[in-house]
Amino acid sequence: MHSQLRGMMECRRSCENHLERNTDLSLHLRVVVVVFLLLALGLHVPLVTAQGLDSAALLKPAADTWPTYNGDYSGRRFSTLDQINAGNVGSLTLAWVFQPHASTIKSTPLEVNGILYFTAPDNVWAVDARFGREIWHYHRPSEGDHIGNRGLGMYKNWLYFTTPDAHLVCLDAKDGSVRWIVELADPKLGYFSTMAPLVIRDHVIVGVSGDVTDVRGFLESLDPETGMIQWRWYTEPDPGQPGSETWPRDTDAILHGGGMTWMTGTFDPELNLLYWGTGNPNPVLAGEGRVGDNLYTCSIVALNPDTGKLAWYFQPSPHDVHDWDAVETPVLFDAEFKGKQRKLLAQASRNGFFFLLDRTNGQHLVAAPFIDQTWASGVDSRGRPIAKPEATPSPDGALVEPGSDGASNWMAPSFDPQTGLFYVNARRIFSIFYLTATGKPEGWGGRDRNLWANSTLRALDYRTGKVVWNHEIGNGESIAGILTTAGHLLFSADNSGNLLVLDPVTGKALWHLNAGGRMAASPMTYELDGRQYVILAVQDILYAFSLPPPLPSH
Amino acid sequence: MKMRTNRPAWRGKLAKAAILYAAILFFFGLWNSAAWPQAVSQDPAVERGLKQFQQSCGFCHGPDATGARGPDLVRSPLVAHDVKGDKIGEVIRLGRPDKGMPAMPVTDQQVLDIAAYLHARAAEALNSAEIPSKYPMEKLLTGDPEAGKAYFNGAGGCKICHAPTGDLAMIAAKYSPIDLEARILYPRGKNSIAVVTLPSGEQVKGPLAHADDFVIALRDDSGWYRSFLRDRVKVELQDPLAVHRELLDKLTQADVHNLFAYLEGLK
Numbered sequence: 001m002h003s004q005l006r007g008m009m010e011c012r013r014s015c016e017n018h019l020e021r022n023t024d025l026s027l028h029l030r031v032v033v034v035v036f037l038l039l040a041l042g043l044h045v046p047l048v049t050a051q052g053l054d055s056a057a058l059l060k061p062a063a064d065t066w067p068t069y070n071g072d073y074s075g076r077r078f079s080t081l082d083q084i085n086a087g088n089v090g091s092l093t094l095a096w097v098f099q100p101h102a103s104t105i106k107s108t109p110l111e112v113n114g115i116l117y118f119t120a121p122d123n124v125w126a127v128d129a130r131f132g133r134e135i136w137h138y139h140r141p142s143e144g145d146h147i148g149n150r151g152l153g154m155y156k157n158w159l160y161f162t163t164p165d166a167h168l169v170c171l172d173a174k175d176g177s178v179r180w181i182v183e184l185a186d187p188k189l190g191y192f193s194t195m196a197p198l199v200i201r202d203h204v205i206v207g208v209s210g211d212v213t214d215v216r217g218f219l220e221s222l223d224p225e226t227g228m229i230q231w232r233w234y235t236e237p238d239p240g241q242p243g244s245e246t247w248p249r250d251t252d253a254i255l256h257g258g259g260m261t262w263m264t265g266t267f268d269p270e271l272n273l274l275y276w277g278t279g280n281p282n283p284v285l286a287g288e289g290r291v292g293d294n295l296y297t298c299s300i301v302a303l304n305p306d307t308g309k310l311a312w313y314f315q316p317s318p319h320d321v322h323d324w325d326a327v328e329t330p331v332l333f334d335a336e337f338k339g340k341q342r343k344l345l346a347q348a349s350r351n352g353f354f355f356l357l358d359r360t361n362g363q364h365l366v367a368a369p370f371i372d373q374t375w376a377s378g379v380d381s382r383g384r385p386i387a388k389p390e391a392t393p394s395p396d397g398a399l400v401e402p403g404s405d406g407a408s409n410w411m412a413p414s415f416d417p418q419t420g421l422f423y424v425n426a427r428r429i430f431s432i433f434y435l436t437a438t439g440k441p442e443g444w445g446g447r448d449r450n451l452w453a454n455s456t457l458r459a460l461d462y463r464t465g466k467v468v469w470n471h472e473i474g475n476g477e478s479i480a481g482i483l484t485t486a487g488h489l490l491f492s493a494d495n496s497g498n499l500l501v502l503d504p505v506t507g508k509a510l511w512h513l514n515a516g517g518r519m520a521a522s523p524m525t526y527e528l529d530g531r532q533y534v535i536l537a538v539q540d541i542l543y544a545f546s547l548p549p550p551l552p553s554h
Numbered sequence: 555m556k557m558r559t560n561r562p563a564w565r566g567k568l569a570k571a572a573i574l575y576a577a578i579l580f581f582f583g584l585w586n587s588a589a590w591p592q593a594v595s596q597d598p599a600v601e602r603g604l605k606q607f608q609q610s611c612g613f614c615h616g617p618d619a620t621g622a623r624g625p626d627l628v629r630s631p632l633v634a635h636d637v638k639g640d641k642i643g644e645v646i647r648l649g650r651p652d653k654g655m656p657a658m659p660v661t662d663q664q665v666l667d668i669a670a671y672l673h674a675r676a677a678e679a680l681n682s683a684e685i686p687s688k689y690p691m692e693k694l695l696t697g698d699p700e701a702g703k704a705y706f707n708g709a710g711g712c713k714i715c716h717a718p719t720g721d722l723a724m725i726a727a728k729y730s731p732i733d734l735e736a737r738i739l740y741p742r743g744k745n746s747i748a749v750v751t752l753p754s755g756e757q758v759k760g761p762l763a764h765a766d767d768f769v770i771a772l773r774d775d776s777g778w779y780r781s782f783l784r785d786r787v788k789v790e791l792q793d794p795l796a797v798h799r800e801l802l803d804k805l806t807q808a809d810v811h812n813l814f815a816y817l818e819g820l821k
Binding site: 189398401436437452 | 625678684697732798
């Protein structure tokens with residue numbers, strides 16, 4: 001009942017926001033009718049039907065589940081659950097532990113119908129979300145880069161899993177049996193895949209990874225039933241198409257230009273736009289063979305999810321030569337900007353800049369460094385950082401901040417609508433970038449050597465990119481993600497093995513626990529039997545925390 | 555392309571290098587494999603393959619297989635799928651008449667050698683993110699040692715803690731050039747000293763063992779590990795590397811290379 005009530009409140013809140021934004025009378029009427037129908041139908045749309053996960057319900061996931069990589073399409077990683085809150089977080093306690101005895105967990109589990117689904121490279125587990133007991137385990141050894149796996153996508157009864165040999169596996173969520181497996185890209189060419197597929201209606205959106213080989217990045221939509229390709233969008237346009245003028249002519253550079261699509265994007269159902277970040281161009285550090293901006297690498301692109309057609313793009317790092325993928329989550333929220341309510345998209349990019357865009361058209365609103373950097377002299381009229389020539393990798397070494405691992409990276413940021421703040425795991429990294437390529441560069445063509453790094457959790461004012469608070473989490477490079485909740489809490493971890501809960505308004509620590517290792521994933525939360533759980537993965541162990549259970553009554 | 559190591563004008567030199575490269579392609583018969591010294595391993599099959607490749611294939615595919623009139627074979631899908639010449643051999647023997655590639659008579663051994671060479675080139679690209687530990691000093695030596703000395707004694711403030719005849723004597727003999735460059739900027743491994751003041755006023759001092767938001771730990775004078783809750787004590791950290799971190803913010807690329815040129819001379 002508790003959650004049903006909350007469902008109703010949620011619906012009302014969202015509908016009210018909707019009303020505020022639209023002056024169209026017919027829309028008002030429609031919304032009112034919908035509200036009425038929802039109330040009549042028992043307050044909220046059930047997320048889980050007898051057939052599994054209803055993809056229409058992904059549009060508005062109930063507060064007690066976590067059905068996509070980011071929990072919902074917005075990428076905010078803000079949960080409306082508030083049972084665990086600033087008033088009681090001191091009594092947070094361990095509910096259960098699951099030890100899969102595998103490689104480091106970098107995935108965010110899904111939680112659907114009382115079951116958690118999560119991954120490591122080659123591995124998928126289904127675990128009882130109440131007790132942490134294994135229900136099934138799927139293992140498929142493969143060649144290819146095993147750097148990590150971020151998790152799953154789900155459609156009805158089916159799970160979607162990407163592999164180190166760049167395949168997409170469709171599993172039956174009931175028992176982990178294989179329904180089909182399709183190859184996304186040729187692993188012999190250096191393609192692999194790590195991302196959690198994104199399900200939008202009857203599309204499974206899948207991206208690919210690459211690193212040392214000079215291959216062409218792409219994003220693909222597949223039929224969730226058959227695995228057949230619906231569309232493919234290439235990061236580099238075909239020669240002659242718009243954007244191709246940002247590559248040298250009459251060379252093979254554009255068709256080997258990289259731009260991997262290795263992190264899960266976000267989606268605005270109203271605008272019917274899919275937002276995706278693309279990776280660095282190749283060869284990675286050696287840019288002389290690819291003079292130009294190298295579109296659409298290191299970009300945020302908006303695509304139609306039904307056709308794969310590009311609606312707009314914004315490029316955080318034109319002609320990148322530092323491996324600064326712009327794949328960090330493009331976070332969607334609606335908020336005030338300069339007196340107007342706007343549909344916004346925010347990214348704290350690996351190059352150290354915070355970008356705020358109008359997500360209807362890609363218009364840039366804010367471009368400001370969220371941490372010290374030494375590579376850009378300013379921002380141009382299109383909101384793009386201007387690279388200093390002397391920060392280009394060179395044979396004698398160029399000292400640059402941040403290093404190639406970036407001022408942030410794939411770990412989840414969060415936007416908390418209650419505080420209006422954008423949270424990011426921000427790192428200071430000093431590196432020397434060496435260009436080693438002789439002749440025509442292939443692959444990386446050089447590398448940076450890390451001198452010193454430290455990590456912080458930061459709250460940014462989305463309207464300016466300015467740092468509101470800074471919480472130091474120690475030397476080294478953190479890859480812990482962030483979750484905020486309606487309980488006025490921010491969950492993350494430091495570099496000393498501590499799990500952290502911070503006050504999202506001030507950044508002050510409210511709770512901590514030495515879990516004995518580094519968090520290399522992003523936290524998530526769900527509610528079951530009226531009890532809120534928070535999942536925090538530490539290295540290869542999954543910890544579930546909750547408030548102490550009520551004492552048994554006799 | 556060693557000319558690129560001449561840093562102040564390396565961009566300009568690049569253009570010249572490209573012209574030179576084109577000329578090399580044109581006169582590939584005169585091309586000297588010594589210009590690509592790191593291109594090939596010690597494997598004799600790879601050595602033979604390189605020569606065979608340059609004779610039979612280099613004119614179209616470039617002397618280093620990165621493409622010219624014909625495609626780049628370092629990033630070729632066919633080469634990626636080839637196992638000991640099973641696919642490469644067929645293409646050489648049959649040619650690709652539709653694309654203007656003539657068939658060429660080659661022995662089985664020649665196919666094996668060419669395949670070994672092409673796989674070695676592909677492997678080189680795969681390893682191109684590794685910086686060799688024996689990174690050539692001449693690439694790093696682009697700065698002015700006199701300017702480096704002036705910075706050391708002046709604006710850099712280095713002489714406050716260091717002396718070329720003291721702690722830095724023979725420093726260049728202790729580290730490889732590339733490690734020296736890194737250590738000049740940030741000599742990691744220097745421990746902080748923690749000074750902890752207890753509520754009683756007693757002070758405990760020693761090398762820092764651990765620090766986070768909640769706990770501070772050190773080795774005391776007797777060598778014992780001691781930890782304290784941070785909210786119960788006052789902590790002062792004496793970090794010898796703090797000055798280096800401040801310097802990282804201020805150094806220009808020229809400062810870095812001038813300092814390196816100066817300190818590399820100390821041996």
